Amino acid sequence: MEVTKQTLSKHIEEAKNGKQAAFNFLLNFYWNDVYGFQLKRVKDEYEAEDTTIETFAKAFGKIKTYNPNYTFKTWLITISKNIQVDKTRKKNASIYSQTTDASDEQVKKIVDSNPSVEDKLITEQNLAQLLQFIKQLKPHYQEVINLRYFQEMSYLEISETLKEPLNNVKVRLLRAKKLLSEIITKNS
Numbered sequence: 001m002e003v004t005k006q007t008l009s010k011h012i013e014e015a016k017n018g019k020q021a022a023f024n025f026l027l028n029f030y031w032n033d034v035y036g037f038q039l040k041r042v043k044d045e046y047e048a049e050d051t052t053i054e055t056f057a058k059a060f061g062k063i064k065t066y067n068p069n070y071t072f073k074t075w076l077i078t079i080s081k082n083i084q085v086d087k088t089r090k091k092n093a094s095i096y097s098q099t100t101d102a103s104d105e106q107v108k109k110i111v112d113s114n115p116s117v118e119d120k121l122i123t124e125q126n127l128a129q130l131l132q133f134i135k136q137l138k139p140h141y142q143e144v145i146n147l148r149y150f151q152e153m154s155y156l157e158i159s160e161t162l163k164e165p166l167n168n169v170k171v172r173l174l175r176a177k178k179l180l181s182e183i184i185t186k187n188s
Contacts, residue, residue, distance in 0.1 A: 011026055012068070016064050016066070023174070024174060024178075026056075027171065027174050027175065030076055034056070034077065034080050035049060035052045037077050037080060038052055038084060041081075041084055042084065046138075051083055051084050052080065053171045054083050055079050055083055056171040057165060057167030057168045058079055058083065058167065059075070060167060060170075060171065061167050130184075133180060134180065136183050141172070141175065141176035141180075143162070144158060144162075144172050144173045144176050145173075145180065147161060
């Protein structure tokens, strides 16, 4: 499906208004661009993925500051580049000491109150089969799925448990659900 500039603009505006589906769309649409950019720079899958998650967390926390005179992809790549440069400068600092600049009010606007397509697909699986699918995810995705769906923790509790910023937890969980739904769909 071809995505037009109008469609992208509509999703960006909806994300500015806190619509969860818009955040999901933007994450899914731009994930490969940002991840690919990072992978070329750092040549390490885990670090590229982690920086990509931080990029979306920071971008979603500051989405109201996005200037439509620039392309959204360029804005994301710039955020991603700056995060990676900061990480390089602070290479002795622990990744868990990184925080987003988003205020608590902005972070709370990314709500996951309505079950997404991925949520519905995940809950329809029988437990044994679902556990086999979850084991196909990378460990850090397995962890957030486990904490959210099996230990029934809130985003804030997951954030505290993992010692990660709340926005990072939300983006990591969005990505984990997307990957898990792809595995389920592929095996159905």
